[in-house]
Structure formats: C-alpha cells, structure tokens
Amino acid sequence: MPQTDYDIVIIGAGPAGLTAGIYAARARMNVLLLEKAAPGGQIIITDWVENYPGFPEGISGYDLGEKMLIQAKNLGLEISTEEVTAMELSPGVKTLHLGEKTLTTKSLIIASGASPKKLNVGEEKFMGKGVSFCATCDAPFFRDKTVVAVGGGDTAVQEAIFLTKFVNKVYLIHRRDELRATKILQERAFSNDKIEFVWDSVVTGMDGFFGVENVHVKNVKTDETKTIKADGCFVWIGTVPNTDFLTNSLELDEWGFIKADKHMETSVPGVFAVGDVRDTPLRQIATAVGDAAIAAVSAEHFIENLA
Ligand SMILES: Cc1cc2nc3c(=O)[nH]c(=O)nc-3n(C[C@H](O)[C@H](O)[C@H](O)COP(=O)(O)OP(=O)(O)OC[C@H]3O[C@@H](n4cnc5c(N)ncnc54)[C@H](O)[C@@H]3O)c2cc1C
Structure with a gap:
C-alpha cells in the first residue's frame, strides 16, 4: 500500500463527522476532519433538541454541537477549516482536492x-428579505409580524412552534391534509x-417591494389560489x-443521496457515507451518530x- 497523508479523513463536522472523529481518535488512528464552515452542522441552527x-x-442545538466538538478535540481529533472541492477515489489511495491543495488518505x-x-x-430574490430556512437565526427579525411556514415534517412543525415565541401569526402551509x-x-x-x-396547499410564488409582502398559495386538490399577506416565508420541505465534490465517483440513490451497506461502506472500498x-x-x-460509530x-x- 503506498504511503498516504492520513489513515482516515472525515468530511464534515456535523454530529456524524464529529462522532466518527471521536471513535477514530480514540482508536489512535492518523485522522483528519475537514469542515468548510462552523463545526456543528445543521444542529447549530436548531433551537431546541x-x-x-x-x-x-x-438541549439547544448550538450547545449540543459545542459539546460534541469539545469532546472530539479533548480526545485529540485534528480539525481543519477547509472545503473539499473534488476527489479521485480508488480502492487504494483516495485523493482529496481542497482548492489548490491535495491530500491523500487510505x-x-x-x-x-x-x-x-x-x-x-x-x-432567491427574497433571500435575506423575508425568506429563511432558519428560525433560530431569523425569527427575532419578525417580532409581532405574520409569517408563512412551509412543510409538514418534524423540522417544519417544531420550527413553526418556535416562531410563535416571536411572531403574531404563523400560516403553516402543507401539501397534504395531515402532518408527517x-x-x-x-x-x-x-x-x-x-x-x-x-x-x-403549495406556495406558487411571492411578491413585495422591499421584501416579502404577499405569499401566493394554491390548493392542490381544488386548484383554488389565494394570497396570504405575510412579512416572511420560512421553508422546511426537506x-x-x-x-457537489463527488464528481460521479460513487453510487447514489435517485435523489442523489449516497448508497452504503450495513457497514456504511459505499460502492468504493474504504469510502464510507454517514x-x-x-x-x-x-x-x-441519533441516526447520524449511529452511522458514524x-x-x-x-x-x-x-x-x-490493508496491512
Ligand atoms: C432546523 C432543524 C431542526 C432540526 N431538529 C432536529 C431535532 O430536534 N432532532 C434531531 O435529531 N435532528 C434534528 N434535525 C436534523 C439534524 O440536524 C440532522 O439530521 C443532523 O445534523 C445530520 O448530521 P450530519 O453530521 O449528517 O450532517 P450536517 O449536520 O448537515 O453536517 C454536515 C457538515 O458537513 C460540512 N460540509 C459539507 N460539505 C463539505 C465539504 N465539501 N467540505 C467540508 N465540509 C463540508 C457542512 O458545513 C456541515 O457542517 C434538525 C435539522 C434542522 C435543519
């Protein structure tokens, strides 16, 4: 086996990446975790878990992410702020491109x-002007206002409830007649x-002068349309x-998620997805940390x- 810079490289410092890092660091592997943004992943924008x-x-999502990060660092995990932009994968050496830099891993x-x-x-036109994907980040900007929230799963409902701490009213728009x-x-x-x-109902559009003022909605059963006067539109539809960095190197499902077996191994030996x-x-x-372990x-x- 040729020499590589690392035994294991982990891409992403969300709950999954940090957990993989905790396990790999405790196993005294030569491991590096790469994170392009703030460590913690999606949970740092989650109000309450x-x-x-x-x-x-x-616990607040931010605090949970912080605890996972501290735990990983205490165990000696090396974390670097870099974005993986491309890669070449083989059953032997895996080469990662971080902009101009490259590194290799087993x-x-x-x-x-x-x-x-x-x-x-x-x-897109209303991003930062009324449209948001993060209640924890943006709810205070809508104090005493009316907003629309879109979606019917856990995240949509939980975040809509959180919004009510700030706003006067939330219209929760869901394409079905019951919540998931x-x-x-x-x-x-x-x-x-x-x-x-x-x-x-589904959202078909929105308009406004400086920011969102009206959200247009269509009933998918009757085709009836209506306009809801709202100052914001929070979107949680999945x-x-x-x-992006995969460049056709792994087998994906029809929605683009990476396929893996019960060992979390993908279509390329030595490459795992969690x-x-x-x-x-x-x-x-809970499922992310289980996968990662x-x-x-x-x-x-x-x-x-390999040895
Ligand atoms: C608003 C909201 C509320 C939620 N509430 C709950 C809840 O109450 N309970 C619950 O169990 N789950 C909740 N979830 C879901 C939960 O947050 C996710 O399932 C979990 O974060 C997935 O962890 P992950 O590590 O797989 O991915 P993520 O948390 O998405 O982390 C991935 C990390 O990889 C980094 N990354 C991506 N591409 C690159 C690259 N090319 N190079 C380097 N780094 C990269 C990203 O910056 C990110 O930090 C919620 C999600 C949201 C959005």
Missing part, C-alpha cells in the same frame, strides 16, 4: 450532510393559537445532499486489512 438521549430537559468518511431544499418559485411530524409535535402545534393550518448525506430512511442526530470502526478494520 429534545429527542437526543442524555438531556432530560432537552479511507474516507463522508459526513457532509444535507442542505434545505428550495421551493424554486422565485424565492411526530405526534407530540402535532399536539403542540394544534393547541397553539398562533398557528393556522393551510392544508393541501433536504438535498451535499455532494448521516444525512446517506441513503437512509431517517435523518436525525459503525463507519469509524469499519474504516479501522479496512485499514487493518
């Missing part, structure tokens, strides 16, 4: 997560006076995988078998 075990009262754990899916109804969110979240949303549900970027039925912190141990075995 109450379904991750070990925190009976719940095994790779991809924990690059996912980003919010866009509505694609012209909302966990029952406990549904109960809280249904008993919240500030949330009005707009069922069987995610797309962060895989957390939200993986083809998985549930994208949560498996992948780190699998990577260790992969390297042992």
